[in-house]
Structures are given as structure tokens and as C-alpha cells.
Amino acid sequence: MAAIELDGVTKRFGTVTALAEVDLTVEEGEIFGFLGPNGAGKSTCINILLDFVRPTEGGAEVLGRDVREQSTAIRERTGVLPEGYDVYDRLTGYQHLEFAIETKDADSDPSELLERVGLSEDEGKRKAGGYSKGMAQRLVLAMALVGEPELLILDEPTSGLDPNGARLMRDIVREENERGATVFFSSHILSQVEAVCDTVGILQDGELIAKDTVDGLREAATGDTKLLVTLDADGQSVDDAVDVVTALDNVSGVRPDDGRLTIDCQGDAKMDVLNAIEDAGFAVEDFEAQESSLEDLFATYTETEPAEVTPEQ
Amino acid sequence: MSTRDNPFEGLNGALNAADNQLRDTFGWYTVAKKEFRDASRSKGLWLLTVVFVSVFILPVVLALYFSINLVSRGGADIGMQLLISTYYLNVVTILLPIIAIFIGYAAISKERTSGSLKLLLSLPNSRRDVVLGKVFGRCAVIAVPLAVALGLGALFFAASNIALKPGIYAQFSLFTLALTVVFVAIAVSISGAVSTNTRSAIVNFITYFYFAFGWNGIVNGIGSFLSDYLGIQGSARWHIVLFAKLLNPTQAYKTLTNSMLGQGSLSARFGMFSQGGLLSSGLSNEALTTVCGSVLGGSPATQETQFGTTRVICEGSTPAPYFSDVAVFLYMFVWVGIAAVISYKTFNLADL
Numbered sequence: 001m002a003a004i005e006l007d008g009v010t011k012r013f014g015t016v017t018a019l020a021e022v023d024l025t026v027e028e029g030e031i032f033g034f035l036g037p038n039g040a041g042k043s044t045c046i047n048i049l050l051d052f053v054r055p056t057e058g059g060a061e062v063l064g065r066d067v068r069e070q071s072t073a074i075r076e077r078t079g080v081l082p083e084g085y086d087v088y089d090r091l092t093g094y095q096h097l098e099f100a101i102e103t104k105d106a107d108s109d110p111s112e113l114l115e116r117v118g119l120s121e122d123e124g125k126r127k128a129g130g131y132s133k134g135m136a137q138r139l140v141l142a143m144a145l146v147g148e149p150e151l152l153i154l155d156e157p158t159s160g161l162d163p164n165g166a167r168l169m170r171d172i173v174r175e176e177n178e179r180g181a182t183v184f185f186s187s188h189i190l191s192q193v194e195a196v197c198d199t200v201g202i203l204q205d206g207e208l209i210a211k212d213t214v215d216g217l218r219e220a221a222t223g224d225t226k227l228l229v230t231l232d233a234d235g236q237s238v239d240d241a242v243d244v245v246t247a248l249d250n251v252s253g254v255r256p257d258d259g260r261l262t263i264d265c266q267g268d269a270k271m272d273v274l275n276a277i278e279d280a281g282f283a284v285e286d287f288e289a290q291e292s293s294l295e296d297l298f299a300t301y302t303e304t305e306p307a308e309v310t311p312e313q
Numbered sequence: 314m315s316t317r318d319n320p321f322e323g324l325n326g327a328l329n330a331a332d333n334q335l336r337d338t339f340g341w342y343t344v345a346k347k348e349f350r351d352a353s354r355s356k357g358l359w360l361l362t363v364v365f366v367s368v369f370i371l372p373v374v375l376a377l378y379f380s381i382n383l384v385s386r387g388g389a390d391i392g393m394q395l396l397i398s399t400y401y402l403n404v405v406t407i408l409l410p411i412i413a414i415f416i417g418y419a420a421i422s423k424e425r426t427s428g429s430l431k432l433l434l435s436l437p438n439s440r441r442d443v444v445l446g447k448v449f450g451r452c453a454v455i456a457v458p459l460a461v462a463l464g465l466g467a468l469f470f471a472a473s474n475i476a477l478k479p480g481i482y483a484q485f486s487l488f489t490l491a492l493t494v495v496f497v498a499i500a501v502s503i504s505g506a507v508s509t510n511t512r513s514a515i516v517n518f519i520t521y522f523y524f525a526f527g528w529n530g531i532v533n534g535i536g537s538f539l540s541d542y543l544g545i546q547g548s549a550r551w552h553i554v555l556f557a558k559l560l561n562p563t564q565a566y567k568t569l570t571n572s573m574l575g576q577g578s579l580s581a582r583f584g585m586f587s588q589g590g591l592l593s594s595g596l597s598n599e600a601l602t603t604v605c606g607s608v609l610g611g612s613p614a615t616q617e618t619q620f621g622t623t624r625v626i627c628e629g630s631t632p633a634p635y636f637s638d639v640a641v642f643l644y645m646f647v648w649v650g651i652a653a654v655i656s657y658k659t660f661n662l663a664d665l
Contacts, residue, residue, distance in 0.1 A: 076437040
């Protein structure tokens with residue numbers, strides 16, 4: 001059974017189409033990264049899964065249940081870290097957790113949960129109104145973990161977290177996955193998704209434009225290694241070098257840039273490329289090979305600037 | 314579960330058992346409890362308690378410590394009833410609904426705007442649980458300080474030279490709590506049906522205005538419409554008009570209190586037709602005779618006033634069961650049901 005199944009989901013707000021016929025399946029036991037720039041429709045999609053908003057067309061199932069008809073039953077078995085939430089200013093961290101535990105009829109220990117998300121007992125006794133964004137995020141993550149849910153839906157979970165918090169978040173995602181939970185994880189920050197996810201879906205302008213494993217996407221994007229070669233041109237035209245390299249098999253693209261060549265080639269063609277350049281009479285001053293990162297893939301797929309890597313305070 | 318820092322629960326095992334039982338039985342209970350816990354930590358609630366207590370004990374304190382004779386000498390026996398009919402009745406019907414609106418108008422819309430509603434609905438609460446939990450939770454928020462104030466009021470009466478009539482005071486307290494809870498429930502329901510606090514405040518105050526000042530005008534208009542356009546006249550018309558009057562919780566509260574203070578239920582219902590309202594018009598003696606005789610089942614009689622005109626008085630003890638005090642008390646809650654259903658239906662359709 002699929003943990004999440006979207007079937008032709010379209011959502012329009014007035015004349016704006018937030019989601020256009022999205023089909024998506026997330027298998028049980030996966031860590032699924034839902035990637036896309038801000039405003040791509042990720043939160044709308046998650047809000048549909050939680051029955052916060054209703055699809056204009058199409059339908060969705062979570063844990064085999066219809067999101068419209070059986071939303072409460074779904075949320076009994078799901079832990080959620082929503083986007084754009086606010087905590088209850090006058091209730092303490094402990095009281096938030098007690099509320100979640102009572103609502104879920106679970107027997108989780110609030111102290112243990114606080115410890116897992118890195119909040120101290122003293123912080124737990126303080127009113128959540130005085131929490132920083134990061135502390136609130138940790139508290140709501142702890143609420144999501146109440147009752148060992150089968151599915152975790154985390155909407156931009158690392159926003160507001162410092163690098164340590166982001167690492168903790170990734171560790172918790174892995175631990176929960178090892179326990180058997182499916183994790184649905186949305187982010188506009190590539191490194192977060194790349195680091196933990198088995199499968200990635202990329203959403204742009206309300207459309208799912210790619211879905212594959214991280215490796216699969218990497219291969220599908222270019223299948224290439226990027227080679228940066230700095231030449232000592234010594235009077236020779238760099239264009240000659242471009243011609244030489246372009247003529248090689250296994251090279252898919254060459255871009256000259258002020259005495260430097262950026263070459264897309266297959267991983268095992270690196271030495272051939274360097275030899276060909278030297279045979280043509282150029283001196284290679286320096287070279288660097290880069291495996292294409294998901295960030296490049298992301299750029300390839302979305303043709304937008306890679307999402308600003310949020311300065312995490 | 315940690316209960317050590319909460320004075321409102323966990324006093325003993327029985328309370329915990331009741332807590333668990335309620336939680337298992339009612340989906341809204343956990344939301345209501347959270348709501349009350351949240352509010353009981355707000356300074357506003359304590360301020361509210363102080364206001365209620367002052368309002369309810371002030372006249373008694375004046376009587377007790379300053380020996381201000383509120384009535385005439387020897388009026389101690391009926392002093393409490395007089396205080397209720399002159400002072401408390403007005404305070405309750407004017408002030409309490411306004412306070413109730415303040416308590417309830419942002420209950421759901423504020424959570425919707427701030428985003429804490431997402432926290433509530435990320436947990437396995439249905440939208441119905443949220444509306445009901447909010448209604449019950451906020452009702453408790455106002456009912457507890459009000460009950461404290463009423464209780465203290467009784468103690469002060471007992472200590473003063475004004476006789477405390479426990480039966481009458483208990484009924485008065487019950488009606489007052491009911492009216493307040495009804496207004497909170499309506500305010501919370503409106504809050505769930507709109508998307509922002511401002512809209513909720515506007516709709517709430519329009520509702521308050523109609524209940525407080527515009528109701529009789531509307532009801533009389535309905536009566537004329539029935540008579541002029543549908544040909545519904547006489548007894549049927551005035552039955553409908555009286556029902557409509559009783560559907561205003563404030564009027565239901567007043568007629569109940571008047572009945573309890575010794576007028577008797579029939580006379581109190583009849584009195585609703587001579588009570589003023591901003592837009593109400595006086596009824597003809599013929600109409601009043603119909604109201605008394607056919608609608609309430611009393612004996613109408615004509616009496617000459619000191620100005621040489623005649624007026625209708627109505628004698629008799631109990632009206633038909635559907636106009637009895639118990640029925641009127643139940644009618645007070647009709648709006649709670651209507652408001653909650655509208656609220657849930659609207660809220661349930663909304664994209665959050």
C-alpha cells in the first residue's frame with residue numbers, strides 16, 4: 001500500500017492554479033523529499049493531505065484513507081509539522097505535548113520527547129510564547145513524534161533551525177524511518193533533501209516535473225561529471241581547445257570562460273579529455289572534477305535560480 | 314501526565330478518571346480543556362473575575378457596611394428581589410452579553426489568523442471537535458468566574474441585613490449563567506464562521522444590537538406581515554409573535570426572572586407585550602385581550618387607568634406547557650444550536 005497517493009489533484013484559488021493535475025505516489029517506508037522553490041505549491045499539496053484545503057479536482061489518499069472523508073483517522077496515525085503555524089503563547093512546552101498526547105490517546109513521555117528534539121526540561125516548563133522560532137520548531141516536531149506515527153509529514157522542517165538543529169532534524173528523520181515510519185519532507189533547501197531522502201519529487205509552478213531516486217535524478221539530469229580545466233593558453237585561441245574537446249566522444253558540452261573550460265563529460269572520460277587538450281598543445285594549469293550535485297539538477301529541472309540557501313541564524 | 318502545576322484537575326483519582334472518561338466520550342473535550350487551560354493563564358480572566366465579583370457584591374457591600382437602606386425601613390425581606398429586578402437584571406442583560414462577546418468573538422478566528430489552528434488540526438481533531446471544544450471551553454472560561462461571583466454574592470447577602478432567599482437566588486444564578494453561556498456560544502460560533510477577528514467583531518455586535526434593541530421591532534414586523542399578507546390573525550398570529558419574542562435569549566431571561574421574582578409565569582409572559590423596545594409599538598387592547606385569553610389561557614380584564622384610558626390586565630397562573638418557564642429556559646438554547654450548526658457548516662467548507 002502506498003503511504004500517500006495523489007490522483008490528478010488540481011487546486012485553484014480564484015484564477016490562480018496552485019496545483020495542476022498532480023499525480024504522486026509515496027511508498028510506505030520511504031523518506032520522500034518534496035522539493036521546489038517557494039510558491040511552487042508544496043504547502044498547498046500538504047494542506048490537501050491534511051484536509052486544510054480541499055482540491056478543486058482529483059482526490060488523495062493517505063495511509064489508504066480518503067483525505068476528505070477520513071481525515072481524523074489519518075491524523076491519528078500521522079505526525080505533522082505544518083508550515084505557518086503558531087504555538088499557544090500561554091501554554092508551556094510540556095502542556096503542548098500533553099495536549100498532543102491526550103488528543104492522540106498516546107502514552108508517550110513528554111520529557112523524552114523534549115530531550116529528543118534538544119529542548120531542556122527547564123525550557124519545557126516555560127511558556128511557549130517566549131520561545132524562539134527554532135525552539136518552537138523543535139517543540140512542534142516533538143508534538144509530531146507523539147505516539148510513534150506511521151507517517152510523518154514535515155513541511156519545511158528545517159526553517160528557523162540553526163545548522164545543529166537541521167542536523168538533529170535529519171537524524172530524527174532517519175531514526176523515525178528506521179523505526180518503520182514513512183517520512184514526507186518538503187523543502188526548498190536542496191542539501192536538506194539530498195542528505196536524507198530516498199526519493200525526490202520536484203514541484204514547479206504547481207506541476208510535478210520529476211520524481212525519482214536521488215541517484216536516478218542525478219543520472220537523468222546529465223549523467224555527467226563536470227570538469228573545470230584552467231588552461232595556460234600561451235597565445236593560442238581557447239576556441240581551438242573547445243573544438244578539440246567537443247570532437248571527443250563522451251563529451252556533451254563545453255563552455256569556454258576566460259581561459260577556463262567547463263566540460264560536461266562522462267565520469268570515465270576525464271583522462272581522455274585532459275590528454276586531448278595537452279596533445280593539442282595546451283598546458284593544463286589546473287583542473288577540478290565535480291560530480292553534479294542535486295543543486296545543479298534542481299537548476300536543470302526548474303530553470304530558476306537555486307533557492308537561496310537560507311542564512312540559518 | 315504531569316498535573317502537579319494545574320490546580321483545576323488531578324486533585325484526586327476520581328477527577329482523573331472523570332477526565333479520561335470525558336476524553337473517551339467526547340471528541341471536543343481535549344480541545345475544550347486546552348482552551349480553558351490556556352485562558353486560565355491569561356490575566357484577562359482574573360480581571361474578569363474581579364469585575365464580576367465587584368458587580369455582584371457591590372450593592373450588597375454598600376448595604377452591609379454602610380447600612381445604606383436600599384428600600385424603605387423594613388424592606389429587608391424583599392430587598393434581594395428588588396435588587397435583582399432593578400439592578401442585577403439590567404447589569405446582566407446589558408453588561409454580560411458584551412463581556413461574553415469579548416470572551417468569544419476571537420476564539421476561532423484568531424487561531425485561524427495566527428496559524429495555531431494548524432496545530433490544532435494537525436492533531437486528530439475534527440473541525441466539529443474544534444467548534445464544539447471552543448464553545449464549551451470558552452463557556453467554562455466565563456462561567457467559572459461568574460459562578461464564583463454569584464457564590465460570593467450569596468455569601469454577602471447572607472451576611473447583610475438583606476434576607477437571602479436561597480431558592481430565588483439559585484434560580485437567578487442559573488438563569489444568569491445560562492444567558493451568559495448562550496451569548497458566549499453564539500460569539501464563538503460567529504468566530505468560526507468568518508475568517509478574521511474584525512469580521513467576527515462586526516457580526517457579533519450586529520447580533521448583539523438586534524438581540525438587545527431591535528428584536529421587538531422585527532417580531533412586531535413579522536406579526537404585521539403575517540396578518541396583512543398571509544391572513545394569519547388573532548390567536549395564531551400572537552402565538553407566533555410570542556414564540557419569536559422568546560427566541561431572543563435576553564427576553565427569555567427577563568421573563569424567566571420576572572416570573573421567578575413572584576409575578577408568576579403567565580403574568581411574566583404577558584408582560585413581554587408591554588415591555589418597551591427601541592422599535593416596539595404599543596398593542597391595542599383588543600390584541601392584548603387575545604394574547605391573554607387565547608395565547609396564554611388567562612382571564613383578561615379591562616382596568617381604568619388614572620389618565621382615564623383603559624388597559625388590559627391578565628390574570629391566571631400557568632400558561633400552556635410550551636410557554637411555561639421550563640420551555641422558555643430551553644428556548645434560550647435554541648440559538649446555541651443554530652449558531653453552532655451554521656458555524657460548523659461554514660467552517661467545515663473553508664480552506665484554511
